[in-house]
Amino acid sequence: MDLDEMLTAPQDVAAWQLADAELLRLIPELSLRMRQLEALRVRLMYQVDQRCAAEQVGASSPGNWLAGATTMTPGQANKIVKLGRELAKHPEVAAAFDAGETDYDQIRVIVELLNKVPDPDAPARSDDNVATETDADGGGVDDGENVFDIVGTDATRTEACGRYLLYAARTEDSTTLARRAKALDQILNGDKKNPDSENAELNEFHASPGLGGRVHLKGHLDAASGEALLTALSALSKPRPGADNRDGQTSKDQRTPAQRRADALTHIVRSFLDSGQAPSEGGERPHINVFVDADDLAATTDQHHHHERGHRGRRRGPAWMPWLGPISLDLAAQISCDADITPITMNADGNPIDVGRTTRLIPRKLRRALNARDCGCAFPGCGRPAAWTEGHHIQHWSNGGPTNLSNLVLLCRFHHTTIHRGDWTVTISKTDGHPWFTPPTWIDPRRQPMPAHNRRNQLPFAA
Numbered sequence: 001m002d003l004d005e006m007l008t009a010p011q012d013v014a015a016w017q018l019a020d021a022e023l024l025r026l027i028p029e030l031s032l033r034m035r036q037l038e039a040l041r042v043r044l045m046y047q048v049d050q051r052c053a054a055e056q057v058g059a060s061s062p063g064n065w066l067a068g069a070t071t072m073t074p075g076q077a078n079k080i081v082k083l084g085r086e087l088a089k090h091p092e093v094a095a096a097f098d099a100g101e102t103d104y105d106q107i108r109v110i111v112e113l114l115n116k117v118p119d120p121d122a123p124a125r126s127d128d129n130v131a132t133e134t135d136a137d138g139g140g141v142d143d144g145e146n147v148f149d150i151v152g153t154d155a156t157r158t159e160a161c162g163r164y165l166l167y168a169a170r171t172e173d174s175t176t177l178a179r180r181a182k183a184l185d186q187i188l189n190g191d192k193k194n195p196d197s198e199n200a201e202l203n204e205f206h207a208s209p210g211l212g213g214r215v216h217l218k219g220h221l222d223a224a225s226g227e228a229l230l231t232a233l234s235a236l237s238k239p240r241p242g243a244d245n246r247d248g249q250t251s252k253d254q255r256t257p258a259q260r261r262a263d264a265l266t267h268i269v270r271s272f273l274d275s276g277q278a279p280s281e282g283g284e285r286p287h288i289n290v291f292v293d294a295d296d297l298a299a300t301t302d303q304h305h306h307h308e309r310g311h312r313g314r315r316r317g318p319a320w321m322p323w324l325g326p327i328s329l330d331l332a333a334q335i336s337c338d339a340d341i342t343p344i345t346m347n348a349d350g351n352p353i354d355v356g357r358t359t360r361l362i363p364r365k366l367r368r369a370l371n372a373r374d375c376g377c378a379f380p381g382c383g384r385p386a387a388w389t390e391g392h393h394i395q396h397w398s399n400g401g402p403t404n405l406s407n408l409v410l411l412c413r414f415h416h417t418t419i420h421r422g423d424w425t426v427t428i429s430k431t432d433g434h435p436w437f438t439p440p441t442w443i444d445p446r447r448q449p450m451p452a453h454n455r456r457n458q459l460p461f462a463a
Contacts, residue, residue: 045066073363088163100167236263239253292319292332343356376453381456383454390412391409425438
C-alpha cells in the first residue's frame with residue numbers, strides 16, 4: 001500500500017492486515033512525512049505571525065490563536081511561533097527542517113546554539129575546528145574528517161556551526177545533539193562563571209499533597225546536585241529479577257523504570273530517616289507519624305475477623321498522618337508493624353489526658369537476630385538486603401502478638417504490602433524456627449508452604 005493512499009483516510013487503514021515488510025517500510029516513510037508536516041506548520045505560523053492574521057481575528061498573539069485553534073498548550077504554541085521567527089534568520093537550517101532531514105527537537109537545539117555564536121557574521125577560522133573536541137560527546141563526525149570538509153572554507157561562524165550540527169543530526173538524537181551543542185558553546189564562548197545549568201540558587205523542588213491522597217513531585221536541580229541524585233537512583237533502581245513478583249517465582253523485574261526510580265527514592269528517604277542523622281523538627285528526630293485508634297487498629301489486624309471489621313462496632317475515626325491527613329487502616333497497620341509506639345489516652349472530647357512512654361517495637365538486638373536468621377527479605381524469590389527491609393509481626397502486636405523471633409519476619413516494603421493484603425500467609429515453623437510462606441490458591445491450589453528466600457533449597461514440608 002502506498003503512503004499517500006493511506007494518508008487520504010488514515011483512520012480506515014487496517015494496520016493488522018499489513019505484512020511485516022510493509023510495516024517496516026511505511027513507518028520510516030511516515031516519520032519523514034510527519035517531520036515535513038511539522039516544518040510546514042512552523043512555516044505557515046510564521047506567515048500568520050508576519051501578516052498579523054491572528055490579531056485581525058481578535059487573538060492577542062499568534063501563539064494565543066494557535067493554542068485556541070488546537071488542543072496544544074500556550075507554551076507549545078509560542079515555541080512554534082518563536083521557532084518560525086528564528087528559522088527565518090537561518091535559511092540553510094530551515095531548508096533541512098523542511099526536507100525532513102531533522103526533527104522538531106533537533107532544530108530547536110540547533111537554533112538555540114546559533115543564537116549564542118559570538119561575532120556570528122565573522123568568517124570561520126581554523127581555531128573554530130571543533131570536530132576533535134566534540135567527538136567525545138558521541139559520533140556524528142568521522143575521526144579523519146576535517147570540519148571544513150563539512151562546513152566549507154568560506155562559511156561564517158553561524159553558517160559553520162549550523163552546518164556542523166546539521167551534519168551531526170544525521171546520526172544523533174536530540175539529547176545527544178544537545179550535548180554536542182553545549183560542548184560547542186563552551187568552546188566558542190568559554191566557560192561561563194556560574195552558568196544556569198550549574199547555578200544551585202536556581203534549584204527548585206515542589207512536593208505537594210494532591211486531592212487524591214498522593215504526593216506530586218516537580219522540580220529541577222543544578223548539574224552537580226542532579227548528577228548526585230541520578231547516581232544514587234541508578235544504584236538502587238536496577239532491575240532485580242523476581243524481586244517484585246507476587247507469585248514467588250524468579251522472573252524478570254515487572255516494574256517499569258519509573259516505578260524502580262520511585263522505589264529507589266523512597267528507599268533513600270527511609271534510609272535517611274532511619275539513620276537518625278536528620279536534624280530535629282519540633283524537638284524530635286523526624287520520621288513518619290501515624291495517629292490511629294488502638295481498637296480500630298486491633299480490629300484491622302485481627303486475622304480471624306479481618307473481613308468483618310466493618311461490622312464490629314462503630315469506628316472511632318480514621319488513621320491519619322500530619323502531612324497527608326487520613327489514610328487507610330490497612331496502611332496504618334503495615335507502618336505500625338515496625339515502629340516506635342507512643343500510647344496517648346484521650347477523653348470523650350478528643351483531648352489527650354495522658355501520654356505514655358515511647359517504646360521501640362523491635363529493639364536493636366532483636367533486629368540483629370532477625371538479620372542473622374532471614375538475611376534480608378524472606379519472601380520467596382526476593383532476598384533484598386536486610387537494610388531494605390521492615391520487621392513484620394505475623395500476629396500483630398495490637399492483637400496480642402509477641403515481639404520475638406517466633407512472631408517476626410523481615411520483608412521488603414513491596415512484599416510487606418503483599419503480606420498485609422492477605423493473599424499470602426507466613427508462619428514460623430515449630431520444626432526449624434524459620435519463616436514459611438503459603439501461597440494463595442490461585443498460585444498453588446494445594447497451598448504448599450514455601451521456605452524463606454535464604455533457605456530456598458530446602459524441601460517443602462507442612463509448616
